[in-house]
Amino acid sequence: MIRRIIVTPNLKVGKLTQTEVVLAYIEGIASTSMLDEIRSRVEQIDLQGVLESGYIEESIEDTHFSPFPQMQSTERPDVVSAGLMEGRVAVLVNGSPINLIVPMTFWDGLQAPDDYYERFMYVTLNRWIRLIICPCLPLRSLRYTLS
DSSP, X not given: OHHHHXXXXXXXXXXXXXXXXXXXXXXXXSOHHHHHHHHHHHHTOOOSOOOSHHHHHHHHOSOTTOSSOSSEEESOHXXXXXXXXXXXXXXXXXXXXXXXXXXXXXXXXXXXXXXXXXXXXXXXXXXXHHHHHOTTSOHHHHHHHOO
């Protein structure tokens, strides 16, 4: 589905391990140093098996005790495609509907998937409301409770 949205030969999807974990990125937009870092972290994973993307997320994140997510997880191909066009890297696991997008910033946690389909003034107002009203909620739940 992502290949149908982003029709370019610069979209690269490469096989990494025997568990069919792949990185998706757009060549020329994604940073090669970030891509190399993600690739090396994924290759260092030492698990008996990877059943879904949560295994990958736990294995490659920087801080396990952070209350904030370090990777964006989504089932939506339009969100993954938007992340790829912004120069980020998607980690896809065969058989898992959840995809990881790295890196994730604080502001990505305030963004809802429907923000791409609304007028910018409405989206800006909603993001300010999310930021001001709910500073104590974890960012992962912010995406779902206020969108």
